[in-house]
Structures are given as structure tokens and as C-alpha cells.
Amino acid sequence: MTSPAEPAAEPSAAGPSAAARTALDLTADLPLSALEDLYRDLHRHPELSAREHRTAGVLAGRLREAGYETAEGVGGTGGPGVVGVLRNGDGPTVLLRGDMDALPVTEETGLPYTSENPGVMHACGHDLHVTWLTGAAEALAAGRDTWSGTLLVVGQPAEETGTGAAAMVADGLYERFPRPDVLLAQHAAPGPAGLYAHTPGLIMSASTDVDIVVHGVGGHGSRPEATVDPVVTAAYIVTRLQSVVSREIAARESAVLTVGRIEAGTRHNIIPAEARISLNLRTQSAEVRERMLASIRRIAAGECAAAGCPREPSVTVSGSFPVTVNDADTDRRVAAVHGEVFGAGTVLDFGPVMGSEDFPLLAEGGPGGKIPYAYWFVTSTPAEVWNAAAARAGDDLLEQLAAVPSNHSPHFAPDLATVGPGVRTLVSGALEMFAGQGLSG
CATH class of the missing domain: 3.40.630.10 (Zn peptidases)
Incomplete structure (x- = not known):
């Protein structure tokens, strides 16, 4: 460069x-x-x-x-x-x-x-x-x-x-x-x-959009023990994703991972059944892009498993630029x-x-x-x-x-x-x- x-x-x-x-x-x-x-x-x-x-x-x-x-x-x-x-x-x-x-x-x-x-x-x-x-x-x-x-x-x-x-x-x-x-x-x-x-x-650079849906078990805010809270799980995913570029991509490579949106819930006292996370990746090689996508899938699946989610998260690769x-x-x-x-x-x-x-x-x-x-x-x-x-x-x-x-x-x-x-x-x-x-x- x-x-x-x-x-x-x-x-x-x-x-x-x-x-x-x-x-x-x-x-x-x-x-x-x-x-x-x-x-x-x-x-x-x-x-x-x-x-x-x-x-x-x-x-x-x-x-x-x-x-x-x-x-x-x-x-x-x-x-x-x-x-x-x-x-x-x-x-x-x-x-x-x-x-x-x-x-x-x-x-x-x-x-x-x-x-x-x-x-x-x-x-x-x-x-x-x-x-x-x-x-x-x-x-x-x-x-x-x-x-x-x-x-x-x-x-x-x-x-x-x-x-x-x-x-x-x-x-x-x-x-x-x-x-x-x-x-x-x-x-x-x-x-x-x-x-x-x-x-x-x-x-x-290339740009890739990724959407994650965390599937939890919804319920009343007063009884979290009866739910699997997807908001907490989504928060762990967002935090863990910050290590992808800093700890999994070589310093000589250029890459950016941005969490552009996180959405969940409708009311203060309702634990929702799902949470949605929207990501954007910027990469300059196909190899780095694929490595980052694999890391995102691994982290999302791992955090959902750790939280006891009823099923694996949905990870969808959507819009992209070359x-x-x-x-x-x-x-x-x-x-x-x-x-x-x-x-x-x-x-x-x-x-x-x-x-x-x-x-x-x-x-x-x-x-x-x-x-x-x-x-x-x-x-x-x-x-x-x-x-x-x-x-x-x-x-x-x-x-x-x-x-x-x-x-x-x-x-x-x-x-x-x-x-x-x-x-x-x-x-x-x-x-x-x-x-x-x-x-x-």
C-alpha cells in the first residue's frame, strides 16, 4: 500500500x-x-x-x-x-x-x-x-x-x-x-x-452484509428464569465479534467489521423470542472475507449454544459489493x-x-x-x-x-x-x- x-x-x-x-x-x-x-x-x-x-x-x-x-x-x-x-x-x-x-x-x-x-x-x-x-x-x-x-x-x-x-x-x-x-x-x-x-x-474494498437472528424463548420480564433471553445472547455476540479483526486477521491485512444494527423486543417488560443483528464487512481479498464469515458463524453458534437457545442462529449473507x-x-x-x-x-x-x-x-x-x-x-x-x-x-x-x-x-x-x-x-x-x-x- x-x-x-x-x-x-x-x-x-x-x-x-x-x-x-x-x-x-x-x-x-x-x-x-x-x-x-x-x-x-x-x-x-x-x-x-x-x-x-x-x-x-x-x-x-x-x-x-x-x-x-x-x-x-x-x-x-x-x-x-x-x-x-x-x-x-x-x-x-x-x-x-x-x-x-x-x-x-x-x-x-x-x-x-x-x-x-x-x-x-x-x-x-x-x-x-x-x-x-x-x-x-x-x-x-x-x-x-x-x-x-x-x-x-x-x-x-x-x-x-x-x-x-x-x-x-x-x-x-x-x-x-x-x-x-x-x-x-x-x-x-x-x-x-x-x-x-x-x-x-x-x-x-469489497463490502458484505450479514444478518444474524438469535432464537430465544420469550416471556414475562418478571420471570427471566422461564425464558432464554436473546437480547443478552445478542449482546455477547456483538462483544465477541469485536475480536474477529483484532485477533483472527493478520495485521498485514485490511478488514473492518461493523455492527450497524441490533433490534429486539417491543415493550419494557417483555423478553422477546428473538433478536436481530446486522453486520457489514469490508475486505480486500476473498480469503479474508471467507475467514471472517466463518468466524461470524462460529461465534454466533457458540454463544447461542452457551445460552441454551432452542435452535441455532440464522446467519444470512445478503448484499455485497465487489x-x-x-x-x-x-x-x-x-x-x-x-x-x-x-x-x-x-x-x-x-x-x-x-x-x-x-x-x-x-x-x-x-x-x-x-x-x-x-x-x-x-x-x-x-x-x-x-x-x-x-x-x-x-x-x-x-x-x-x-x-x-x-x-x-x-x-x-x-x-x-x-x-x-x-x-x-x-x-x-x-x-x-x-x-x-x-x-x-
Whole structure:
């Protein structure tokens, strides 16, 4: 793993490439005010996974106006995915993806454009992703005389639930539309605005959800001796699970086990018949994942046996996300053009993170084998927020990152100054793919 802030690609001594120069030309006069208005509108109207109908409609409308062949509802019941196709002569087919869904989070940013949908918030930056995607699609359409090939613009639903990418592929994404030669995507992240994090290889971890049901014997709270209390047993399970990563996984491995929910009972004086525990695992290898699942099953079964539960616990592995592994050559090329566009010191390799994505499922779907891709992060913390965190945390980058609102926080509020740069990252990455020959994969 690289260090948390290791420099990646730097601009070439020979000067900017044709892709970088063209990207700067195409984005020199971006309608930033209009794009910021689009962002504010999307932020005010967040929609949960697979329900992004308004967001999809806004994106589809902008794509049609820019000259794209546009389809909506790609994803069936899995969500209202949007696909825009711009055919522009011979050349590679490049896919740009932005996810559209929001989260069940009550916003606490205090922004003047705060969410108008109670209990729902764009707490992960997907409103910014759609804005970036729209701006890039419009800029590339306006500058189509500078590149040749086919551009696919994909507004993906239901990333937060890990189901949207697979739903679009299952609904014929690569049969109904041109199959891409390469996929590009990016994500807003905490950190001082103006950095672009690339990792040529493993960049994000796998995620696995696990549900445990402890079966007890219910009864009256005044007579616990006549019951088998599943709440107490569940508490022992939760406590014991904390030793899985610290005592069963080698220190050289990266893994996280989170107990996200524990539920039981209906009244103060009723001992319930069952308790439910919901877990989330983050792993970077299949071996560690399987070892952790085996430990969870062993611990749950052992604690239930020790408590005298009438039957073994139910352990169900449910939702999952794959690891995100960049095609190294593709990512290095995109990182290089980003370094040319934004300057020395702006492109960094933070190494793999424990977050997860369903974007790789777009690369796995359809005939023809795996499609190479590059996925990167755009830091988006406003300068005043970052500087305040730096004043508290000193020079330690990890402590600074921990001190600012992160994705999924009710206080997450990206800097509007990242609207233009986020468009340029997609435009320059696409132009590099159109210009380059011999796409890897």
C-alpha cells in the first residue's frame, strides 16, 4: 500500500498532451453559474435508491438538448437508469458514469439549498456526480470536432444499495447500446478541494452484509428464569465479534467489521423470542472475507449454544459489493492527463480505501470479457472547513480527514468550487481515451 499522500503522475517535461490542451480548451468557458444551479436543484431534491425518477429526468433532458440519443428506465425495476449515446465517427467507445441516488439521512448542513425531502439527503455527493457528468457530456458534445469515437453517458441508479449497475447490465445495457472499450468514473471525497486521488490497481474494498437472528424463548420480564433471553445472547455476540479483526486477521491485512444494527423486543417488560443483528464487512481479498464469515458463524453458534437457545442462529449473507480494481495502464493514463490539466502536486495516490462501489459490475457485464476501467476521487472539502480541521489536528493528514465531514455524514457539503474541476477530470479522461491507441484490457 502506498502512503496516504504519495504523489502520483506528474506533468510531462515535454508539455501538455493533446488531450490535456483540448480539455482545457473545451472547458475554458464552462457555464459554471448554470451548473452550480443544477447542483443546488439536485441537492434540494434527493431521491432514494431505485426511485431517482426526477433526477433521471433532469439528466435525460440535458442529454437530449446536447444531441445525445437518450434512453430512460434502463435498469427495469432496479432503477430509472439513463443512457446517452453520441456517435462521432470511428474510434473507441468510452463510457462515463455518474451515480444518482441519495441516502436516508436527515440533512444538518444548514445550506440555503438544503434538502426539501424530509429524511433524505445527498450525503454522498451523487448530486455533484450528476452535475459533473452533465457538464462533461455537454462540453464533449459541443467540442465533438476535437475527438472521434462513441461516447456513452450513464446515469446509474441505486449505487448505495449495490444493485443499480447489475440492474442496468441485466436490462441489456451492452446489447441495446454500444459496448464500451473503457469505463471512467469518479467520486467526491473529503480532503482539501483540488486534489485527484488515483491508484493503479486495488482502490476500493469489497463490502458484505450479514444478518444474524438469535432464537430465544420469550416471556414475562418478571420471570427471566422461564425464558432464554436473546437480547443478552445478542449482546455477547456483538462483544465477541469485536475480536474477529483484532485477533483472527493478520495485521498485514485490511478488514473492518461493523455492527450497524441490533433490534429486539417491543415493550419494557417483555423478553422477546428473538433478536436481530446486522453486520457489514469490508475486505480486500476473498480469503479474508471467507475467514471472517466463518468466524461470524462460529461465534454466533457458540454463544447461542452457551445460552441454551432452542435452535441455532440464522446467519444470512445478503448484499455485497465487489472490490474495485483499476486497470493499471488506464488509470496511469488518466492520472497523467489530470496532472497535466491541474498541475504538479494535484494528483496523489492515497492507496486503497475501505469504501465500496458497484461500479465494477458495469465492467463485468455482457459478452466480450471484462472491460478495463479507471476510478478516482475528487477531494471536495471547502477551504475554510479544511483549514479549521488542520488547525485542530496539526500536520497529520489522517487526523485532518477524520475531523471534516465525510461521505454519509449529515454535515457533508462539497465545495461548489469543485464543479468546474470535476467536469474537467471527466472531459480530459475521455479525450485521453479517445486519443490513445491500444486500450488495455
